[in-house]
Amino acid sequence: MAKKEKLSLVCFSGDFDKALAAFTLATGAAASGREVHMFFTFWGLNILKKDFGRKWIGKALLDRFFNFLMGGRNNLPLSRLNFGGLSPKLMTGMMKANNVATLEELIEAAKELDVKMVACEMAMHILGITKDDLIDEVQDVVGVVTFLNTSRDAQVMFI
Amino acid sequence: MAKKEKLSLVCFSGDFDKALAAFTLATGAAASGREVHMFFTFWGLNILKKDFGRKWIGKALLDRFFNFLMGGRNNLPLSRLNFGGLSPKLMTGMMKANNVATLEELIEAAKELDVKMVACEMAMHILGITKDDLIDEVQDVVGVVTFLNTSRDAQVMFI
Amino acid sequence: MAKKEKLSLVCFSGDFDKALAAFTLATGAAASGREVHMFFTFWGLNILKKDFGRKWIGKALLDRFFNFLMGGRNNLPLSRLNFGGLSPKLMTGMMKANNVATLEELIEAAKELDVKMVACEMAMHILGITKDDLIDEVQDVVGVVTFLNTSRDAQVMFI
Numbered sequence: 001m002a003k004k005e006k007l008s009l010v011c012f013s014g015d016f017d018k019a020l021a022a023f024t025l026a027t028g029a030a031a032s033g034r035e036v037h038m039f040f041t042f043w044g045l046n047i048l049k050k051d052f053g054r055k056w057i058g059k060a061l062l063d064r065f066f067n068f069l070m071g072g073r074n075n076l077p078l079s080r081l082n083f084g085g086l087s088p089k090l091m092t093g094m095m096k097a098n099n100v101a102t103l104e105e106l107i108e109a110a111k112e113l114d115v116k117m118v119a120c121e122m123a124m125h126i127l128g129i130t131k132d133d134l135i136d137e138v139q140d141v142v143g144v145v146t147f148l149n150t151s152r153d154a155q156v157m158f159i
Numbered sequence: 160m161a162k163k164e165k166l167s168l169v170c171f172s173g174d175f176d177k178a179l180a181a182f183t184l185a186t187g188a189a190a191s192g193r194e195v196h197m198f199f200t201f202w203g204l205n206i207l208k209k210d211f212g213r214k215w216i217g218k219a220l221l222d223r224f225f226n227f228l229m230g231g232r233n234n235l236p237l238s239r240l241n242f243g244g245l246s247p248k249l250m251t252g253m254m255k256a257n258n259v260a261t262l263e264e265l266i267e268a269a270k271e272l273d274v275k276m277v278a279c280e281m282a283m284h285i286l287g288i289t290k291d292d293l294i295d296e297v298q299d300v301v302g303v304v305t306f307l308n309t310s311r312d313a314q315v316m317f318i
Numbered sequence: 319m320a321k322k323e324k325l326s327l328v329c330f331s332g333d334f335d336k337a338l339a340a341f342t343l344a345t346g347a348a349a350s351g352r353e354v355h356m357f358f359t360f361w362g363l364n365i366l367k368k369d370f371g372r373k374w375i376g377k378a379l380l381d382r383f384f385n386f387l388m389g390g391r392n393n394l395p396l397s398r399l400n401f402g403g404l405s406p407k408l409m410t411g412m413m414k415a416n417n418v419a420t421l422e423e424l425i426e427a428a429k430e431l432d433v434k435m436v437a438c439e440m441a442m443h444i445l446g447i448t449k450d451d452l453i454d455e456v457q458d459v460v461g462v463v464t465f466l467n468t469s470r471d472a473q474v475m476f477i
Binding site for chain 3: 164166176177179180183184187188190191193238239240249250252253254256257258259314315316317318
Binding site: 005018020021024025028029031080081090091093094097098099100 | 169171200201202221222225228281284286287302303304307308310311315316317
């Protein structure tokens with residue numbers, strides 16, 4: 001058992017609560033000595049946008065339209081009981097009140113724990129997002145096969 | 160192949176249909192000789208609340224508010240076409256009509272098949288839920304690292 | 319490492335975007351030499367219905383009602399920002415504009431790459447769907463234990 005354990009997460013969801021779950025799993029796994037890879041695709045890319053608010057990203061009209069509607073990290077909805085975006089803010093308050101790490105703190109911790117974060121090439125093509133639109137923590141833009149190869153012998157979850 | 164196969168499920172969702180899927184996988188795996196662990200977090204905790212209906216759980220106002228709105232096992236919504244909670248009831252009828260085990264029966268079977276059920280410490284902190292609010296089948300309240308360690312060499316799914 | 323790597327997907331979701339993700343993972347894995355199994359259950363069965371539009375499938379009234387409302391491949395909603403079914407059509411346009419394979423093309427590729435597709439017996443019972451209602455690419459109707467046994471040593475994801 002000398003081999004390092006690995007955890008690989010496909011971060012498909014752009015929901016606030018699922019982003020919390022993904023980064024909690026990632027940081028917990030990394031802090032306990034695992035090698036962790038996060039592959040962000042589709043709505044999950046919204047978590048990584050450099051601009052945390054709504055921004056017209058992309059060239060084509062539809063790309064710009066979808067990116068604006070999806071928004072960035074500050075616009076991640078709760079998967080239920082979102083109340084027009086109020087709930088993620090309330091929940092962050094509840095996390096602070098209970099001394100639980102917020103999403104911002106978890107992402108910062110992931111970076112410090114050397115969690116690898118890569119973005120899905122195909123989803124970026126579809127949505128007209130470029131690497132420049134994403135935060136610097138994103139180390140690479142890769143295809144799904146590269147991700148699968150990186151995840152050999154890893155436990156994988158689709159979130 | 161002397162080693163026992165393992166299946167570990169992160170039960171994040173509190174949707175009726177996904178709870179059905181989780182317990183179907185869990186009981187199927189356990190019945191065929193696998194060691195099964197279910198880690199309930201976030202909305203998934205609603206499945207395990209002692210009170211099956213809506214109840215004001217928690218001390219802080221927001222905790223109480225969210226717990227009431229989320230409700231318990233009788234309030235799990237269908238992830239689509241929920242029709243204000245009517246569909247889970249209709250679907251349970253469809254399951255009975257087709258001799259398929261209902262959610263209640265699946266949870267009972269999981270218990271008898273020695274499926275391990277634990278609750279996520281962090282999610283309980285955020286939502287102000289204590290072990291006393293959960294059914295007795297919940298064996299422990301643990302952190303994510305404990306769950307990951309228990310799930311070594313297991314196939315894992317995030318539901 | 320002479321043993322063939324395996325990927326097994328539980329395709330629970332009937333969302334357009336998640337169907338895209340499932341078939342992208344499946345075809346990528348198969349194209350890079352992996353043995354791939356897809357187990358379609360619940361809403362995921364809608365992707366495989368022979369009739370791509372809405373159809374009254376089933377005998378019991380409720381079965382017929384749910385199947386009509388869920389519809390087939392042409393009715394898969396986007397998990398967010400669906401806009402009454404407009405978005406999947408817009409997104410298919412964005413995929414074509416960016417030379418990304420559409421869902422139709424991915425399903426066709428999966429077939430050619432020998433991806434195994436099976437349907438969940440229990441979900442079909444509940445919803446009153448028979449094998450005749452599904453496309454010919456569906457090789458078998460199996461229970462969850464059969465799927466788990468087929469997926470021994472596989473990386474698994476629940477989508």
